[in-house]
Amino acid sequence: xEFTRGGRPVPMGQLDRWVTFSTFGDAxxxxxxxxxxxxxxxxxxxxxxxxxxxxxxxxxxxxxxxxLDSAGVRxxxxxxxxxxxxxxxxxxxxxxxxxxRMTLQLCAFREDVLATDLDxxxxxxxx
Amino acid sequence: MTQDLRPPWDxxxxxxxxxxxxxxxxxxxxxxxxxxNQTFLSWTGYTRGELVGHRRFRDxxxxxxxxxxxxxxxxxxxxxxxxxxxxxDLVCSDGRQLPTLVNSVLARAESGQPRAIRxxxxxxxxxxxxxxxxxxxxxxxxxxxxxVRVLQxxxxxxxxxPTEAEVAExxxxxxxxxxxxxxxxxxxxDDERDIIYAVASTDPTTGNWDDMARSSERAVARVxxxxxxxxxxxxxxxxxxxxxxxxxxxxxxxxxxxxxxxxTGPTDELAGPQTLGVLAFSFKGxxxxxxxxxxxxxxxxxxxxxxxxxxxxxDELRRRQERSKFxxxxxxxxxxxxxLLPRTRRVVDRVVPEIADWAEVRLHVGTTPVxxxxxxxxxxxxLLTQRxxxxxxxxxPVFAADGDQLDCSVLPLTARGLVLxxxxxxxxxxxxxxxxxxxxxxxxxDRAGLALENARLYEQERQIARTLQRSxxxxxxxxxxxxxxVETHYQAATHDLEVxxxxxxxxxxxxxxxxxxxxxxxxxxxxAATTMGQLRSAVRALACNASGPAQLIEGLDxxxxxxxxxxxxxxxxVEIDLTDGEVAYSCAGHLPPLxxxxxxxxxxxxxxxxAPLGSKAGDKNRTEQRRRLPAGSRLLLYTxxxxxxxxxxxxxxxxxxxxxYARRRDAPLQGLAATLADTLVGxxxxxxxxxxxxxxxxxxxxxxxxxxxxxxxxxxxxDLRAWLVAHEVESGCRDAVLLACSEAVANAIEHGYRxxxxxxIDVVATVTTDAVEVRVTDRGTWRGAVSDVAxxxxxxxxxxxxxxxxxxxxxxxxxxxxxxxxAE
Numbered sequence: 001x002e003f004t005r006g007g008r009p010v011p012m013g014q015l016d017r018w019v020t021f022s023t024f025g026d027a028x029x030x031x032x033x034x035x036x037x038x039x040x041x042x043x044x045x046x047x048x049x050x051x052x053x054x055x056x057x058x059x060x061x062x063x064x065x066x067x068l069d070s071a072g073v074r075x076x077x078x079x080x081x082x083x084x085x086x087x088x089x090x091x092x093x094x095x096x097x098x099x100x101r102m103t104l105q106l107c108a109f110r111e112d113v114l115a116t117d118l119d120x121x122x123x124x125x126x127x
Numbered sequence: 128m129t130q131d132l133r134p135p136w137d138x139x140x141x142x143x144x145x146x147x148x149x150x151x152x153x154x155x156x157x158x159x160x161x162x163x164n165q166t167f168l169s170w171t172g173y174t175r176g177e178l179v180g181h182r183r184f185r186d187x188x189x190x191x192x193x194x195x196x197x198x199x200x201x202x203x204x205x206x207x208x209x210x211x212x213x214x215x216d217l218v219c220s221d222g223r224q225l226p227t228l229v230n231s232v233l234a235r236a237e238s239g240q241p242r243a244i245r246x247x248x249x250x251x252x253x254x255x256x257x258x259x260x261x262x263x264x265x266x267x268x269x270x271x272x273x274x275v276r277v278l279q280x281x282x283x284x285x286x287x288x289p290t291e292a293e294v295a296e297x298x299x300x301x302x303x304x305x306x307x308x309x310x311x312x313x314x315x316x317d318d319e320r321d322i323i324y325a326v327a328s329t330d331p332t333t334g335n336w337d338d339m340a341r342s343s344e345r346a347v348a349r350v351x352x353x354x355x356x357x358x359x360x361x362x363x364x365x366x367x368x369x370x371x372x373x374x375x376x377x378x379x380x381x382x383x384x385x386x387x388x389x390x391t392g393p394t395d396e397l398a399g400p401q402t403l404g405v406l407a408f409s410f411k412g413x414x415x416x417x418x419x420x421x422x423x424x425x426x427x428x429x430x431x432x433x434x435x436x437x438x439x440x441x442d443e444l445r446r447r448q449e450r451s452k453f454x455x456x457x458x459x460x461x462x463x464x465x466x467l468l469p470r471t472r473r474v475v476d477r478v479v480p481e482i483a484d485w486a487e488v489r490l491h492v493g494t495t496p497v498x499x500x501x502x503x504x505x506x507x508x509x510l511l512t513q514r515x516x517x518x519x520x521x522x523x524p525v526f527a528a529d530g531d532q533l534d535c536s537v538l539p540l541t542a543r544g545l546v547l548x549x550x551x552x553x554x555x556x557x558x559x560x561x562x563x564x565x566x567x568x569x570x571x572x573d574r575a576g577l578a579l580e581n582a583r584l585y586e587q588e589r590q591i592a593r594t595l596q597r598s599x600x601x602x603x604x605x606x607x608x609x610x611x612x613v614e615t616h617y618q619a620a621t622h623d624l625e626v627x628x629x630x631x632x633x634x635x636x637x638x639x640x641x642x643x644x645x646x647x648x649x650x651x652x653x654x655a656a657t658t659m660g661q662l663r664s665a666v667r668a669l670a671c672n673a674s675g676p677a678q679l680i681e682g683l684d685x686x687x688x689x690x691x692x693x694x695x696x697x698x699x700x701v702e703i704d705l706t707d708g709e710v711a712y713s714c715a716g717h718l719p720p721l722x723x724x725x726x727x728x729x730x731x732x733x734x735x736x737x738a739p740l741g742s743k744a745g746d747k748n749r750t751e752q753r754r755r756l757p758a759g760s761r762l763l764l765y766t767x768x769x770x771x772x773x774x775x776x777x778x779x780x781x782x783x784x785x786x787x788y789a790r791r792r793d794a795p796l797q798g799l800a801a802t803l804a805d806t807l808v809g810x811x812x813x814x815x816x817x818x819x820x821x822x823x824x825x826x827x828x829x830x831x832x833x834x835x836x837x838x839x840x841x842x843x844x845x846d847l848r849a850w851l852v853a854h855e856v857e858s859g860c861r862d863a864v865l866l867a868c869s870e871a872v873a874n875a876i877e878h879g880y881r882x883x884x885x886x887x888i889d890v891v892a893t894v895t896t897d898a899v900e901v902r903v904t905d906r907g908t909w910r911g912a913v914s915d916v917a918x919x920x921x922x923x924x925x926x927x928x929x930x931x932x933x934x935x936x937x938x939x940x941x942x943x944x945x946x947x948x949x950a951e
Contacts, residue, residue: 035844038873039837067844067862069869070921099862106866106927107920 019044021051025122028055035067036075045075049082057125058083058090061118065100072100073107080113089125091115150248156233156241158183167248172220184246189216189224200231204244208233214251226251274423277305281427285434289441291315294434295327295404301427302385302408303329306420309381311408313389314347315435323348323405333379333409335371345371347405350386354402356425359384361413381409385416387424389432403435450567453481454574461578466589468497470582474550474575475501483552488575489515490540490548492583497548506535506553515549522546524572526565527554538572542580550575592626592653599660600817604633609853610705611641614820616800620768620813628655628696629766629817632663636670639705645764645819646698646717658692665690666700676700676713676735677751683715684749687741694741699764701821708758708823713751715740718767721784723792725759725826729785758824761796763788768814769807783807793832793889795839795846796822825853828893835876835886835905840869843890854894860948863928864899868892870921871903871942879907879940898930898947906939 018040022029030048052058060076062068076092083090093115094101104114115121144151150167154160160178168175171187185196192215203210209232216224231246284297295313302308312328323343325336339345341352346369350357359365360383365372372384386407390400406428416424457477464470471488478486479502487500505511510533517537518525524538537551550572554564600617613633619626628648636642644666648658662683669682679700687693697716704710712720712732716739719731734752738745756762770780787806791799800818808816829850833839844865851861872888880886889904926932929944 035841037837037840037844037869038876039840067865067869069866069873070924071873073920073924099866102859102862102928103866103924106924 015040015043015047019047024059024118025126027057027059027122027125028052029059029061029118031061031064033064033066036065036072037067037069038071041069041071041075045078048075048079052079052083055088057088059093059118059121059125060090061093062100063093063095063098063118065098068100068103070103070107073103073109076104077109080110091121091125093118093121149250150227152184152244152246152248154184154244154246156244158185158244160184161243170219170225170248170250171217172223177220184244187217189218192216200229204231204233205241208235217248226255228254271419274305274420277301278423278427278430281305282430285430288434288438291435291438291442292326294431294438297434298389298406298427298431299327299329302406305423305427306408306414306416307410308385308408309411310379311406313404313406314351315404316341316351316402323351326404330379333375333381335375345369346384346386347407350388351402351405354388354390354400356388356421356428357386358416358421359386360415376409379409380411382412383410383414385409385424387428389428389435391432391436400432401436403432403439406431453477454567454570457571458574458578461575465582465585467492467579467582467586468499470579471497471499474579475499478550478552478571480555483554485535486550486552488540488548488550488579490579490583491519492547502553506533506551511535511537511551515551518549519546524565524569526568536568538568540572540576540579542576545580547576547580547583588653589626592656595653595656595660596626596630599630599656599663605635605641608635608705609825609849611703611824612796612822612849613643614796614798614800614822616804616816616818616820618801618804618808618812618816620815626653626656627651627768627815628659629768629815630659630663631764631817631819632666633819633821634667634670636702641703641705641821642666642670642700643703643762643764643819643821644698644700645766645817646696647766647817648693648696650692654692658690658696661690662686662693662696662698666698670702675751676702676711677749680713680715680737680740680749683740684747695739696741697739701762701764703821703823707755708760709753709755710762710823711751711753713737713749715749716742716745718765718770721763721765721788722756723761723763723788725757729788729792731781731785756823759826760823761792762821762823763800763803764819764821766815766817768812768816769804769818771814772808773813780807793830795831795833795842796820796849797845798842825850828891831890833872833888833890834884835880835882835888835907836884837873837876837882840872840876843872844869847890847892850892851894851899856894856899856948860899860946863946864892864901864944867925867928867932867944867946868901868903870925871901871944874921874942875903875905875907875940879905881907883907896948898945900943900945902941902943904939904941908939 018032018034018036020031022031028051030052032044036044060079080090080092090113092113094104096116115124145165147164147166150170151162151164152160152167153162159180160182161180163175163178185193188196195215200210200213209230211230213229215227215229217227219225228249228251229246231244233241234243234245236242278301281297281301285294288294288297295315299311299313302311310328310330310333312325314323314325316323321341322338323341324338328336339348341348346359349369359369359372362373362376362382365376365384376382376384384407386405388402389404389406390402460477461470461473464473471490474488475486483502485500485502485505487498490497514525514533514535514537518539522539522541524536526536527534535551535553537549539546540548540550604613604615606613615631617629617631628650630648631645633641633643646659646662648655648662665683665686666679669679673679673682680698683698687696699712699714699717699720701710701712701720713735715737719733719736721729721731723729732752735750737749738747770784771777772780784803784807787803791802794802800820804816804818829847831843831846833843847868848861848865851864856864868890872890875888876882876886886905886907890901892899892901925942925944929946931945933943935941935943
């Protein structure tokens with residue numbers, strides 16, 4: 001047994017610290033949380049791709065993400081691009097302010113896939 | 128009348144010649160018969176006229192006799208003038224052969240020329256008969272001797288045969304050697320299963336080798352039942368008495384079958400001889416066995432029976448020894464493991480394959496049952512579930528019976544009168560059924576039950592202790608105060624059998640006074656965990672009233688007088704005045720805290736030391752030491768597991784810790800304790816490690832050095848974030864600095880060092896009232912600028928989030944970034 005307070009590197013396989021999956025209406029809901037950076041983005045990306053392969057619509061909730069770096073943006077960019085290519089409606093849910101919003105804005109992420117709350121995002125892609 | 132008056136020795140010469148008790152022949156030198164007496168004529172059935180002048184002596188001989196006449200008789204007679212006792216068979220007129228002994232004398236003329244041969248012929252019929260009988264008797268004697276030799280060998284083999292199989296092997300060849308039997312086979316009786324089964328045969332192509340019930344009508348079973356020798360002399364006899372033999376006798380061309388029960392011989396009068404098996408042997412032709420042979424056959428049966436009996440006793444003894452050895456080893460082997468799951472696993476691993484080909488232990492503990500199985504194939508699930516339920520409910524074992532569809536024995540695992548679970552097993556084919564095996568299984572289940580119950584109790588206690596320890600160690604520690612930060616780490620011994628008594632605590636005594644403590648309670652397990660909890664509470668309670676560390680330790684001394692289990696516990700206790708950075712500390716038998724000031728080398732705080740709590744022989748004069756620490760100082764409290772190693776002196780441990788601690792003076796606080804534990808004790812450690820690291824004050828300037836490891840970015844960010852918060856940097860600016868700094872470090876890792884973990888990255892940040900400046904330096908070789916789109920985005924982010932960015936690539940890469948405060 002081992003437990004420690006603070007930032008001890010978390011081994012792979014504990015991805016649910018950052019990403020969990022559920023459904024929201026008829027869409028697959030991917031909820032990200034905590035700090036997404038170069039260290040965990042590739043693993044998180046793999047887990048998401050595996051999960052949403054069969055999904056028709058995808059919502060990615062970033063409201064509780066406390067840090068997002070360019071590796072995280074790269075991941076989201078690839079996901080959104082891929083979903084678009086397959087004609088699958090998708091939205092990123094990001095708070096009006098906060099670290100994730102800031103990073104996405106700085107990168108000039110496509111505004112049309114961003115939404116500020118889950119209900120609105122779901123409504124947008126259900127039509 | 129006159130004749131009657133003559134005395135017996137006064138005989139008439141003619142009559143004497145004619146009726147003498149031997150035959151007379153007179154022949155010419157060429158053998159032609161010229162005179163013959165009546166006795167000869169009566170013996171041979173010829174008339175005088177047929178012989179005299181018509182036949183030669185040799186004409187009356189058999190063809191073999193004629194040759195003998197030519198080669199021996201005639202030459203001898205010519206040389207010696209006489210021959211004696213030559214055996215000839217005469218051919219009588221009716222073709223009969225008459226055995227005779229012949230004497231002849233050659234009469235010569237005065238000139239020496241042969242004149243006549245006189246021959247007497249004695250009837251040798253009786254003598255020949257006698258000789259033949261003599262020959263036969265010798266043959267019988269030789270046969271008997273051979274038999275005896277064979278039997279002696281068999282008896283010797285039997286005496287040396289320790290197992291039933293070897294007894295059978297020694298027996299099965301005997302009938303061929305001793306009686307010239309065509310083939311033989313051996314059947315043994317299995318009392319337990321009440322059947323008779325074939326074990327050995329010299330000709331497996333004959334006969335019927337299926338197991339038979341003892342009550343079967345088959346000849347072997349009947350003979351075993353009666354216990355008497357049976358000789359089936361012919362197929363006809365077989366048809367009458369043992370119809371089952373007819374077919375196989377016909378098929379294999381056997382005419383005589385002998386069925387011999389193998390008996391223990393006369394034991395005590397009450398029980399009588401016991402039949403253990405049957406020896407069957409057969410002959411090709413109809414063979415009558417003489418009384419002598421039958422006697423020998425019976426003897427053979429007894430010898431074999433006794434040998435079988437002996438082998439069974441040996442076998443039983445050996446099995447008994449094996450079983451008790453197995454049980455003893457099982458108990459010992461289970462004792463080696465303390466935890467419930469490994470112990471359960473070991474039970475099935477002991478059982479399979481040694482005594483069973485499949486086994487399963489099922490324990491009804493906790494919410495989900497523990498199930499371990501081994502071997503296979505699994506029996507029918509439905510039948511098994513039924514039997515398991517039955518045994519669990521009744522607490523009584525159910526053994527596999529003959530013709531049992533499930534073919535599994537299920538035994539309850541009980542301890543202290545409660546059914547803990549079940550042991551189900553399918554015995555290996557050669558071990559089924561015996562009553563002794565049942566007793567053995569019951570004993571095995573009893574032992575396993577007790578061992579598993581102990582493991583369960585142990586597990587329960589361990590769980591409670593663990594929970595208790597966890598709740599104590601993982602409790603809320605003060606945070607959110609920018610004047611200090613606390614990092615703790617606890618790691619249990621690798622082969623953690625029981626929880627240890629190591630503990631730490633940090634709490635605010637007043638708003639401006641912080642207390643940190645690390646201690647070690649003697650002993651392990653639930654009692655140590657409880658004591659630790661009590662001591663922890665005592666420290667918190669005393670800290671409010673005591674006027675410093677020395678007084679607090681004295682209070683603990685008094686406490687220990689009431690809580691005996693806390694005696695000899697060690698404690699390192701530090702109070703920190705957060706307003707001016709003054710610390711006061713005292714160590715009761717505990718290892719000295721390690722201090723790292725922002726400048727200089729690490730230093731062990733060796734003052735204010737005294738004996739463990741409640742010590743009777745040690746120095747209990749509790750003192751304390753005070754000193755003021757500059758902002759940015761780090762204090763490490765730890766337990767002995769961190770530095771004590773059986774393989775190195777403790778001085779070395781102190782040295783190593785100080786060195787590693789110094790090396791990491793610029794490492795982020797988060798993860799520092801865990802990294803130190805990793806370096807000093809590694810993953811395989813025999814003792815618990817408990818650490819508390821305290822950083823005091825807020826540095827004006829934060830300097831960190833991290834390895835080029837992606838995981839390190841988050842740790843650095845945590846330190847930097849705390850530092851920015853402490854300096855009350857606005858959230859927008861804070862997020863921008865964190866992002867830019869992370870990207871710069873990521874660049875260094877990906878492009879400067881290409882993930883080389885030995886690369887080091889320095890991060891220095893300063894804050895003024897109007898700006899935050901961060902400098903990230905690596906010594907790597909920058910790879911082809913911004914051609915990489917992804918990294919391009921990183922650089923873009925740095926530029927976008929900061930007000931000024933400067934790249935210097937003269938020696939490695941230094942990125943200097945500045946962001947104005949306040950503005951979004």
